[in-house]
Amino acid sequence: MEEANGDPSFLPNETVGLQLYDSCISRAKALGSTLALLSGQLLPIPNFDCRPKRQLLGIIGGMTSPESEPMAELLSVYKIPQISHGSQHPQFSDHHRFPSFLRTVPSRVHQPQAMAKILLYFNWTWVGLVGSDSGAFEWLDQEFRKEVGKNGGCVSFSKRIDGHVNNVGDVADAIKTSSAKVIVCDCYHIHFISLAKALQEKNVTNRIWILSTSFLLNPLILSREARMMLNGSLSLGIHSGPIPGFKHFLSTLQPATYPDNHLVKLFWQELLGCTWPGPKPAGPPTAQVAPNCTGLEQLTPAHLSILKLDDLPATYQVYLATKAFLVAYQNLRANSGEGPLPGGTHVKVLQYLKNVHFTSQAQEESFFTQDGEVPAVFDITNVHIAPDHTWQTAKVGHLDFRGPLGKELVMNSSAIIWAEGTGKNNTFLDYLCRCTKEAYCPTTDYDGFKIVASCLKCPEDQWPNNEKDQCIPKILDFLSYTEPLGMALAFCTTFLFLLSLTILGTFIWHHHTPIVRANNRRLSYILLCSLALCFLCPFMFIGHPVPLTCALRQAAFGIFFTVCVCATLAKTIIVVSAFRATRPDARLGKWARPSLPSAILIGFSLVQVVLCMFWVIGWPPVPVNSTEAGPTVTMLCGAGSSEFFYTMLGYLGFLALVSLVVAFLARRLPDTFNEAKHITLSMLVFSCVWISFIPAHLSAQGKDTVAVEIFAILASGAGLMCCLFFPKCYIILLRPEKNTKDQMRGKQHFQP
Incomplete structure (x- = not known):
């Protein structure tokens, strides 16, 4: 504000000011303060503005998501822009619900991935998760487990601290009983203070804490137990940068400049160690009486050094929010002419605020994304207690999601100072992890702790034993002849093969009879031979897969079935062409030639062979x-090329469809023994089997896929054989009196 008001060229003839309220991280207080700002007085009057000479550009706050939610819902009604400097809940990205909400911090949607990248960098795969009741813990738990699982890790436990910290003892017990030594903490500092006290009472130490951006890393507001618990930990923080002129502003600050600002007096009192004249607060007497504050004291660099002015993330976010408001208002003024703007300025400021884009004096670019937040950039800070028992922090890493994939994280691990007994530079905890169910994990005992020295994922053909201390070979599994399913399929295969040979022998023995000679007996022989070969194909599917059987079995049954369908199609076309050729006006006479069946059979089969x-x-x-x-590994034959496999099945299905259509159209031709009826039924059975095969094959796993394919081969082959040849075998063997030329021509009718 001082920077804006001190520059006559920035907002000429206008003065910007502010009004401060402390929400105390309370939804009720935040909402009450918002109503007071809107009405212009401490006793709020909803829908009334008691500031005739002032215009409210917008509101900065709140710091946490629970207090920001009621503020955002209220301010969205009036379209008053709100910029939060700490609320990270994903719900605020919903601009239909919060149309006037912006924030100078990235959404929490990036944090699970950010935490997982830090854990992956240190190879920590067995971790715990603790969080505050912020309304998003369940979502964080789910997403965090997903991101950690991508790197082969898992979560030992996840515990939420309720708002009144009533269950903090249960959370401490979970941390104590778990073997995970790395704990991700998505807590507010108030909740962590209670947790640290409970952990100290249970004598829980030697834990590495990974703090989320929700944690306010300020030693002045942390208890001694909390500071000691965080020794050697890492904190993920919102990126902060330098604030030009801030140190000079503080060094020249005088209480007389802000006589009505109580916060400035408190700041002066705490920093200089003095007290203002007047009634002293009740409390135990101090050993040394502090001198009175005069307001004329001089702030020295020694006074300001304890403020850590180079690392004030929350202050930096407020600075960016204020700068964004002022730049947006300046752009609005530039496009609206000189002079104060009329009422309703906040609506126009909101439009300019969403498109604001500026570069600070520190040459850092600032803008809001489409989600109303700044780009996701994080700083990684190491916390440690120095030998002189002072609290020390240092930035040791940087995480920028705008960077190239896989290079978002830059870490200076040599600058990290770990606590004694938990450091990467200490052999006590050289590698903290816990194996997942597919990992090999030799362990050693050291000082009462079960410490993992190394962690290696087992090869794909191996599996950890029950103790998770060594990898053992997986049990090789395949569809064998010794198991019941393999034996049943082998028996069915043998039976159908012998049955097809029996039918072929019957046809050859009665080759001179009219019913065998009808519809081209040579095609019947070819069809029966190809069916017999089809029934032999399952033997290449059962047993231990070898390269030869894998390479041939799919192509073999595809070719043999193609010959079957082509022979069936040739039979149908012969029936149709022969009948049409006998009509006086027939044009198909030239097609009814002896070479037609061979041409159909060879031509269509050759395509599948190639x-x-x-x-x-x-x-x-x-x-x-x-x-x-x-624990088992199933040996299968890969498809080699799924495209060729389904192309082969597709071509086979096309031929079956053509044969079905032609046979269906010829089923009512006037012939005593019209084979087209039986072909129609056989093609229906064949098509139904292979149509149902595709979803069954895709959904099956392991050796069940082999069994499904064998069943499809046997069922479709048996359907063709039964529909086409059983009626003829019935006449040949059981009703020989019908197997005559006159009967075939329909000239005699025998009683059954």
């Missing part, structure tokens, strides 16, 4: 081991 050759030669399926979590 496709499978490219597949097997270029991208052959090979044996692979499944990577599913568990």
Whole structure:
């Protein structure tokens, strides 16, 4: 404010001022103070403004999300801009609910990832999580577990401290009983003070704390127990920078300049160690009486050194918020002409505030993103207690999510000073982690603590034993002949293969009969042979996968089934073309030739053969081991190329569809033994099996995928054989009186 009012070119003929209220981190007090600001007096009158000569540009605050929420809901009604310098709850990014809310801190959505990056840097994979009841702990717990899990780690426990710290003892017990020595703390400093006291009573030490941005890292407001507990810890803080002119402003500050500001008097009293004349507060008598303050004392650099002016993150965020308000108002004035603006200025300021973009005197660029927050940039601070028992902090890292992927974190680990017994430069805790269920973790005991010396993830073909102290080979699993499922499928395969050979032998033995000669007996022989070969294919699926069977089994059943479907299609086309050719006006006579079946069979089958050759030669399926979590590893045959696999099935389905359509159209042709009816039924069965196979194959896991494919081969092959050949075998073997030329031509009718 002094900087703006002292520059005559910044806002000429106008004076900016402020009014301060302490919310005491209370929703009720924050809301009451907001109403007082809106009405212009301590006793608020809603919807009335008692400041005829003043204009409210906006409000800065609150510091925490719980106190900011009621403020934002109220200010959004009047479209009064609000800039919070500490509220990080993700809900404030909802501009439909909070249209006038902005913040100079990034949303908490970045913090789980930021914490996980710090843990990954130090290889800490077994951690605990403690948080305050801020309304977002459940969300943080879920997201934090997800981010830690990506790096192979896990969360030992997660505990929330309620608002009245009634359960702080339970939280301390969870920390004490857990073997995790690294604890992520998303707490308010008030809650951590109570937790530190409870931990000290339980004699819990040697913990490394990773503090979130919610923690106010100020030794003046922390208890002795809290300061000692945080020795050697790391704190993730909102990025702060230098405030030009701030040190000079404080060094020239005089209480007489702000005679009505009680905070300045308190500041003066605390910094100089004096007391203002007047009634003293009640309390125990002090050993030394402090001198009276005159207001004429001089502030020296020694006085200001205890303020840590180079590391004031909350102050820096307020500075950015104030600067943003003033720059937005200046831009509004520049576009609206000279002179004071009429009422409703805050609505116009809000529009300019969302697009404000400025560079501070420290050459740091500031702007608001589409979510109404500054870019996600964090500082990492190391906290330690010096040998002289003084509180020391130092920036040891930087995390900028605007940086390249994988290079967001820059850490100077050599500058970190760890507490005795917990440091990276101390062998007592050289590597703090706990193995996940897939890790190998040799452990040693040291000074009563179970300390993990190293942590190594087991290879994919190995699994940790029950004690989690060594990796043991996984049990190899595949669809074998010795298990019940493999035995049942092998029996069905053998039975159907022998049955197809039996039918083929029956047809050959009765090759001279009319029913065998009908519809091209050569096609019937080819169809039965290809079906027999199809029934042999499952033997390449059962048993230990080897490169040869993996490369051939998919292509083999694809080619054999293609021959089956092509032979069936050729039979159907022969029926149609032969019947149409007998009509006087037929144009299909030229198609009804002896070479037609061979052309259909060879032409359509050759396409599938070429496709499978490219597949097997270029991208052959090979044996692979499944990577599913568990004590067993399933040996399977990879597809080699999923595109070729589904192309092969698609072409087979296309041929089946064509055959189904042609047979369906020819089912009512006037013939005593019209084979098109049986072909229609067989193609329906075939199509239903393979359509249901695709979702079943995609949803199955492990060796179940092999069993599903074998079942599809056997079911579709058995459907073709039953529908096409069982009716003929019934006549050949059980009703030979119908197996005559006259009966085939419909000239005789026998009684059953």
